[in-house]
Amino acid sequence: MKSVVATLTFLLLISCTIENDNVPLGFDQVYSDDPEQTMMIDIIYVQPTSVSQQSSYNLDESDFIKNLNGSFFHRYGIGLEKGDIKTLINDELYDLRDNRGEESRIFLMQTQNSYNPNRVSLYIIKRAHTVNIAGIGKNQRALITDEFLYTPTAPHEIGHALGLLHSTIEGNVMSKIRPHLRREFTNAQVDQMKSVMKRIEDL
Template sequence: MKFLRVLLVLSIFASCATEDDYVPYEIEQVFSENLDKVIKVDIIYVQPSNKSSKVSYGLNENHFITNLNGSFFHRYGIGLEMGEVKTLYNDELYDLKDNRGEESRVFLRETQDFYNTNRINIYVMKRSNTVAIAGIGKDKRALITDEFLYTSTAPHEIGHALGLHHYPEEGNIMSQIRPYLRKDFTNAQVDTLKETLDKISE
């Protein structure tokens, strides 16, 4: 029983490893004007305290949100809408290599006072500042490393941020198996996402 409790705790706070999500994949984009739920998304760049610019990330935030909608969310009646773009200056979070095995706890602790509870908060940081971590997601917050923004890691971590857990079926967005094949949510997962959005949306 003690082993099961430990396993449960690890599964709740586990960071998502990079595995093989680098493999190119294509998903036909679908856009809809008839959406059941729309939620704002804040993009938050993680920077060290001695840096004043987000230029090094080179992300087009609107294009990123459009890609998420077309590739993953609009087909389920869920829309992501661009919110604010911010910068979090935090040396502890910026370099997670010194916190191996504790990444999720560090992420949640260091962002506790820097997120909007009525939105999805996506934190972007350098993949080079982690060890085998592609992203983390929980409690309306998703950390996505810059090299994985346009892979299935992004909707996977958003799923975690909205209350979804890992799912064992290949091809499911919440699967840990062959991430490059992930593209679908189940009906039950979509219901959970929409229920969570009902609770947090403005």
């Protein structure tokens, strides 16, 4: 019984279900030329073996990182930098519809040999290939479905990848409720992310 409870607790901490997160952010972007702490973000497109030579995501990676910085991270002295752009051929991770309730376990297992321990790795899959999952984050890895890249789900999962847990504060980036209202990190959350980034940098 204890193992079942522990497993459920683990999954609740890192799997983020879909709620209405498609409302425009509606606040000014803030940029810094010299953030206090920076972190490289590798972007990894998950593809099946059948389309291994092409990308179907059409993401402007530089614009995506710029949006994350301006909307969420630079105002707190944190800078994300575009790292490597890769493709992971993995049929199991590409389509999680048959793994409902096991998404977090599958994600961590299928990515344990493909992420860089000196960076944060952001994996992207199709929203249509999940059931009620917007993203997952833990242990320097974040998975975000393609429809939620330009929403507060992205910084939320990156927060998880940098060690943050869910918050009960409405409007907090790590809040589990009303994701379209997620805007702010607390000072404690910022300190924790910077601490993890520093530790990764020193590896």
